[in-house]
Amino acid sequence: MKNFLNIATALVLVLFSTTALAQSDDADEQDSLKMAALEALITAPPERALPIVDKVLASNSSTELKERALFILSQMDTSDSQTRLVAYARDSQGELQAEAIRMIGIGGNSEALAGLGDIYASGDADVRDAVLEAYLIADDTDAVFEIATNASNEEEFSEAVQMLGVMGAHEQLRELRSRAGLSESLVEAYMISGDEVTLRELALDGSNPEVQLQAIEALGVVGGDDVGQTLVDLYNASGDEGVKEAALQGLLIAGEDGAVLELYRNSSDNAEKRELLELLVVMGSDDVWDIIDSALEGAE
Amino acid sequence: MMRALKALFLGLLVLALLASPATASTFDKADGWYKWTVDSPVNMGSSCCGNLSGELAIYVRSKNGGPVRIRAYNAGCDKGPEEIVTDLGALSLAQSDALLLEIVQASKIDMDVREDALLWLVLTGSDETFEYVDRLLSSR
Numbered sequence: 001m002k003n004f005l006n007i008a009t010a011l012v013l014v015l016f017s018t019t020a021l022a023q024s025d026d027a028d029e030q031d032s033l034k035m036a037a038l039e040a041l042i043t044a045p046p047e048r049a050l051p052i053v054d055k056v057l058a059s060n061s062s063t064e065l066k067e068r069a070l071f072i073l074s075q076m077d078t079s080d081s082q083t084r085l086v087a088y089a090r091d092s093q094g095e096l097q098a099e100a101i102r103m104i105g106i107g108g109n110s111e112a113l114a115g116l117g118d119i120y121a122s123g124d125a126d127v128r129d130a131v132l133e134a135y136l137i138a139d140d141t142d143a144v145f146e147i148a149t150n151a152s153n154e155e156e157f158s159e160a161v162q163m164l165g166v167m168g169a170h171e172q173l174r175e176l177r178s179r180a181g182l183s184e185s186l187v188e189a190y191m192i193s194g195d196e197v198t199l200r201e202l203a204l205d206g207s208n209p210e211v212q213l214q215a216i217e218a219l220g221v222v223g224g225d226d227v228g229q230t231l232v233d234l235y236n237a238s239g240d241e242g243v244k245e246a247a248l249q250g251l252l253i254a255g256e257d258g259a260v261l262e263l264y265r266n267s268s269d270n271a272e273k274r275e276l277l278e279l280l281v282v283m284g285s286d287d288v289w290d291i292i293d294s295a296l297e298g299a300e
Numbered sequence: 301m302m303r304a305l306k307a308l309f310l311g312l313l314v315l316a317l318l319a320s321p322a323t324a325s326t327f328d329k330a331d332g333w334y335k336w337t338v339d340s341p342v343n344m345g346s347s348c349c350g351n352l353s354g355e356l357a358i359y360v361r362s363k364n365g366g367p368v369r370i371r372a373y374n375a376g377c378d379k380g381p382e383e384i385v386t387d388l389g390a391l392s393l394a395q396s397d398a399l400l401l402e403i404v405q406a407s408k409i410d411m412d413v414r415e416d417a418l419l420w421l422v423l424t425g426s427d428e429t430f431e432y433v434d435r436l437l438s439s440r
Binding site for chain 2: 026029030032033034036037038039040041043044045048051052055056059061065
């Protein structure tokens with residue numbers, strides 16, 4: 001009797017644990033099937049798929065499923081679907097709103113992208129970031145230029161021009177210089193976009209010393225074939241200690257040890273030679289050993 | 301007391317049997333390829349040979365009594381395997397849907413195969429398919 005009770009108890013336990021596992025497997029299976037069904041809808045005619053996708057977005061489904069639904073929506077190239085997507089981007093909250101905005105960028109539909117302008121204007125910082133990211137994904141430099149032009153404060157302007165820098169929008173960034181004037185964030189954007197031409201121009205222009213120093217260092221970051229010679233010329237031509245220091249920083253950042261060696265060899269000032277030698281050491285230049293050998297030979 | 305425990309034991313056994321997943325029965329007759337063709341209401345586009353025919357050739361490979369692979373081609377440029385074990389002939393959309401749905405709903409079949417079946421189910425595009433997808437996505 002006791003044995004039978006033990007067996008029955010064990011059987012109950014096994015059955016319950018198996019059932020629990022099976023239920024968990026069933027739920028996973030169901031989720032996978034739902035995801036597959038949603039993804040399959042990408043091949044369906046939009047008029048068949050849209051009502052189903054809409055229902056998923058309006059339901060209590062998981063965020064993951066809803067995010068996938070937004071992607072499917074973004075891939076339907078119909079006016080209805082794009083209008084729905086813009087509505088989700090405008091009216092949703094949090095992660096789902098950001099995802100809807102991102103999906104507009106991925107979809108690349110011009111009307112939907114245009115709809116992001118109002119969402120940016122009325123959104124908080126997270127929404128504004130998401131809109132800029134969507135424009136980045138869609139490579140819509142004109143829209144970001146518009147935001148930079150209409151920016152109501154320095155922070156907004158700075159974020160927009162940084163994005164233009166990431167997008168490599170030379171033309172728009174140069175246009176902003178004539179419209180909004182020069183600022184630290186704009187020079188930084190020239191650096192991010194790799195606009196060597198504009199940075200060289202600013203580096204040689206001493207009318208705004210702050211901008212000039214920033215441009216000289218930024219030129220070192222951007223690099224390029226002639227950057228070493230440009231910075232050496234600047235160093236030699238300027239009597240301003242700040243400019244000289246910025247030029248050396250630029251050479252350091254650009255790794256132009258050949259140019260620093262040239263300055264060292266042409267210098268007759270011991271203090272300056274010491275500073276240049278220290279810079280070559282910091283740069284890990286092999287030329288340092290030649291200099292030491294020459295100095296030792298001279299001493300002998 | 302003893303009788304009650306025996307009844308409980310038997311009840312649990314019945315429950316355990318009922319809980320075991322269903323199997324796909326059409327494809328367990330023999331291992332190898334099964335083939336059928338179906339007219340799809342959906343334009344299959346020019347993805348294959350530029351042929352815009354709506355007829356689709358669907359192949360299911362069965363191994364150890366269950367589907368392990370699904371392929372489908374526009375029937376106009378059929379590139380399916382040559383050795384067909386079971387040719388199911390030309391099926392109606394409803395019959396084709398039923399076969400694919402049998403795979404989708406069989407929990408013993410590999411999930412990748414079930415998902416492939418679901419994709420072809422949606423691609424063939426019957427009203428019933430979209431109702432099924434709607435129900436599936438609305439379920440909790």
